[in-house]
Structures are given as structure tokens and as C-alpha cells.
Amino acid sequence: MSERIGHDEKGGRVGQPNGSGPTPRPVWFRRFTPIPRPRTRLVCFPYAGGAASAFRAWPGRLPETVELLAVQYPGRQGRLQDPCVDDMDALAEPIVEALTPWLDRPLALFGHSMGASVAFEVAMRIEERHGVGPAALFVSGRGAPGRTRESVLHEQGDEALIADVLRLDAAAAPVLRDPDLRELVMGSIRADYKLSETYRPRPHASTGAPITAYVGRDDPDIDPADIRAWSPHTRAGYSERIFPGDHFYLVPHEAELIQDVAARLRTTA
Structure with missing residues (x-):
């Protein structure tokens, strides 16, 4: 099954930061490689239709001082029984909580595609609630707020949604062309598309975290101006890097991307 869209592994419960045991609350994070006293925690937000397992190889490429928490959205993998969330506020608020x-450690946030928008909202809400925001925000494969293409695919039939997913991610074909597997993932895909298409960021929204924007040079939905438009949304520094590849450039270039993220964390967190 495709690692990009699928339900190939169960998400286990994650303990409190001090390792005191499992929590009965919803499992929002996968902690693939626990680190007792990390210098930084990198919180990773999946794309539409994606799940925490998309980041399961990342800890092996990160410095030993960085602990990764992969966000597990409801309605997939170990949270199949939890209702999908199709509204940004309803998703971002419980993640912040x-x-x-x-x-207890500096946080950095990384989000790809839809996950970049969720990470941006979570960054602002952490700062509003706690007075101190994340040390860094990495946004990938997503135009700045107000620069994403308008569409209402979430209101259309399954075939229209499937066609758009495959337009960006041909590797998802084995899942989406199998009737049984497709039934497992269509609910989360539709909810994620609705969340993305109905998301309306606050005017002039910004974060105190420095923003680094990543994109594939051949991403069909994003041009350089869409990426550079992230600059006004940070009150700290802005930088960008363009990789070879399309919307899922981060799969073949995973090592280079993680190396770049790690280098920036050394100077910001």
C-alpha cells in the first residue's frame, strides 16, 4: 500500500513527555523514536489524505537531539474510529491543547501541503495561548495564505477527488483503484479537501517564528510568487529552498530536505 495515502500500520498510544505512561486521550502524535531529553521537538503535519506514518523514516535522519512528533489526524490508521475533521478551527485547537x-522543550513545526496550513494555524495559536511561539515553522508544498487555488472538489463525487489526488500523487493509484482500500481512505480525503478548500485565514495573520518555505520546482499548483508570499506572514526571518521535482518532491529528496531542516534547527532552536 502506498505510504502517502493509506492505513498500513496502527498508531500506538503515546505517553506523556516524562514517559509516565499512556494517556486515555485521543492519540494526536506518533513518537517513533522517543528521546528522553531532546534539545528540540519537531512536530510534523501530514498532507491531505496523509497520516503520521509519512514521517516514520525521519527520526533516523535527524540529529539525536531532535525528537519527532508526527501528527495523527482523526479518521486514519490507529484513529480509524475517530470522526474525520473537516474544519480548520476544529482541527487546530485540539492539536494545540x-x-x-x-x-518543556522548544518546538519546531513542519507541514506539507494541507499540513503547512495546519502548522501555520497551530503556530499562531500556541503563541496566542502561551505567549511564546514555536522556534521555527517549515512550510512545504503550499502557497501562502490567500494564494491557494480556489476549488470545491469536496462537493463533487469520488471520481473527481480521486483524479485530483492522482494528478498530484500517481503513487496513490494502488490504494485508490482498489475498491476495499478506497473505502477506507475516501472519508479522510474528502474531509481534508473540505478543510483545505474552506479554510479562510485571518487577514494579515502572522507568526513570530521564522518561516522556511520549501517547494518542488515542477509543482503544478504553486509558482514562485505563491511561496514568496509567505514572507509577510512571519515577524522573524524568511527563507526558501526549491527542490527538483513535483508536489511530492520530498519523497525522492527526503535526505536533502531533512538535512536542510536539521541545519536550520541548529541555528533557530
């Missing part, structure tokens, strides 16, 4: 026990 769930992150509160992990604020």
Missing part, C-alpha cells in the same frame, strides 16, 4: 505537555 495536545501539544501543551510537550512545551
Whole structure:
């Protein structure tokens, strides 16, 4: 099954930061390689239709001082029984609440595609609620707020949604062309598309975290101006890097991307 869209592994419960045991609350994060006293925690937000397992190889490429928390959205993998969320506020708020026990270390946020928008909202809400925001925000494969293409695919039939997913991610074909597997993932895909298409960021929204924007040179939905438009949304520094590849450039260039993220974390967190 495709690692990009699928339900190939169960998400286990994650303990509190001090390792005191499992929590009965919803499992918002996968902690693939626990680190007792990390210098920084990198919180990773999946794309539409994606799940925490998209980041399961990342800890092996990160410095030993960086602990990764992969966000597990409801309605997929170990949270199949949890209702999908199709509204930005309803998704971002509980993630911020769930992150509160992990604020004993500096946080950095990374999000790809839809996950970049969720990470941006979470960054602003952490700062508003706690007075101190994340140390860094990495946005990937997503135009700045107000620069994403308008569409209403979430209101259309399954075939229209499937066609758009495959337009960006041909590797998802084995899942989406199998009737049984497709039934497992269509609910989360539709919810994620609705969240993305109905998301309306606050005017002049910004974060105190420095923003680094990543994009594939051949991403069909993003041009350089869409990426550079992230600059006004940070009150700290802005930088960008363009990789070879399309919307999912980060799959073949995973090592280079993680190396770049790690280098920037050394100077910001």
C-alpha cells in the first residue's frame, strides 16, 4: 500500500513527555523514536489524505537531539474510529491543547501541503495561548495564505477527488483503484479537501517564528510568487529552498530536505 495515502500500520498510544505512561486521550502524535531529553521537538503535519506514518523514516535522519512528533489526524490508521475533521478551527485547537505537555522543550513545526496550513494555524495559536511561539515553522508544498487555488472538489463525487489526488500523487493509484482500500481512505480525503478548500485565514495573520518555505520546482499548483508570499506572514526571518521535482518532491529528496531542516534547527532552536 502506498505510504502517502493509506492505513498500513496502527498508531500506538503515546505517553506523556516524562514517559509516565499512556494517556486515555485521543492519540494526536506518533513518537517513533522517543528521546528522553531532546534539545528540540519537531512536530510534523501530514498532507491531505496523509497520516503520521509519512514521517516514520525521519527520526533516523535527524540529529539525536531532535525528537519527532508526527501528527495523527482523526479518521486514519490507529484513529480509524475517530470522526474525520473537516474544519480548520476544529482541527487546530485540539492539536494545540495536545501539544501543551510537550512545551518543556522548544518546538519546531513542519507541514506539507494541507499540513503547512495546519502548522501555520497551530503556530499562531500556541503563541496566542502561551505567549511564546514555536522556534521555527517549515512550510512545504503550499502557497501562502490567500494564494491557494480556489476549488470545491469536496462537493463533487469520488471520481473527481480521486483524479485530483492522482494528478498530484500517481503513487496513490494502488490504494485508490482498489475498491476495499478506497473505502477506507475516501472519508479522510474528502474531509481534508473540505478543510483545505474552506479554510479562510485571518487577514494579515502572522507568526513570530521564522518561516522556511520549501517547494518542488515542477509543482503544478504553486509558482514562485505563491511561496514568496509567505514572507509577510512571519515577524522573524524568511527563507526558501526549491527542490527538483513535483508536489511530492520530498519523497525522492527526503535526505536533502531533512538535512536542510536539521541545519536550520541548529541555528533557530
